[in-house]
Amino acid sequence: MSGPVRSLSQGFTILRLLAVREALTLSDICRETGLSPSSGLNLLRTLVAEGAVDRDTGGKRYRLAAGWGDLGVLQANAVSRFAARVRPLLARFAAAHDATAGLWQVQAGERLSLIALGESGAETRIHMVEGQRQPLGGGAAGRALAAAEALGRDDLAARFARVRWRTPLGFTTWLGQVAEAVQRGYAVDDGYIHAGVCSVGVVVPAAPVRFCLSATIFAGSRDAAALDELGRALSALARRPELRLEPAG
Structure with missing residues (x-):
């Protein structure tokens, strides 16, 4: 045959x-x-x-x-295969860094959808569910996207306004956090969208930008140096060849 x-x-x-x-x-x-x-x-x-x-x-x-x-079938097939390939990497990352790791996809309607998840297995951990969604401008992933897309101020303001913040946050402060993400290579949301939860987010290098990674921990559980280490590790994960949408071969 x-x-x-x-x-x-x-x-x-x-x-x-x-x-x-x-x-x-x-x-x-x-x-x-x-x-x-x-x-x-x-x-x-x-x-x-x-x-x-x-x-x-x-x-x-x-x-x-x-x-x-x-x-739609081509896109669904490619994304499904991509998510399946990334899940083991997220699981290993979650175990190594004691964090909940996620792969997010930009969806129509200004939303981010969690399409793959890795959990640390710790008895106490942040619980997330594949399929959950959040506004495009929310969380660390939203700031990472805003940093990567180089949007104008009006577009950024519109994106910011769609988010329901759990902790009060002004637009100017959010813009400053986006600017910090540009400088550091990763973004941080420390309790603004979910009380008691801190997340780090990076964009998966792609053109156009469509996917992000996040690492989520309890707020206050890491000092600045440990949070920076987590952000750098997540950035390194995003650059791995396995996170290309269609691998070689």
Whole structure:
């Protein structure tokens, strides 16, 4: 019995990638899929010719053609596989750092959804559930997103206004926390969205920004140095090759 056709599988890998990370260059696609530039270009030319992929007028970026992106099945499949691959990493991180670790996806309607979870196994820990949602501007993940997206002040104000803060927080103070996230490479929410809970958040490097990682602990359980160590460790996790949406091979 013959096996799968490799070029066809590689073509679907590109389609799944474009389903969740639109408007990518040839270099972006080859880096994320592990394809050589010549193979990637040949596959993209075929997908464009078949009407599955569109190339912009400048010829630099590719995106799913109308209709393909609307099906949803490619995106759901890619995200499901991505979350399954990340869960063991989150579990190991949670155990090593005594924190609840999560993978968040940007959803329509200005929301973040928890799509993968890792818990430390400690008797007393922060309880979270896959599928739970929060406003896009809330929590450490929301600040990390705001830092990465370089939004204008009006857009940031609108995002901030959609959050119901448990601890009073002014917009200017929140902007300062976003600026700190730019400098440090990770964001912190210390009890503002959930009383007694502190979270650290980072963006998973991607274009466009769609995924974040969080590490959640009890407020006051770490000093500044330990919190910085947690943030740096989470940043390192976000850069691991396993957190590319479509791995090489």
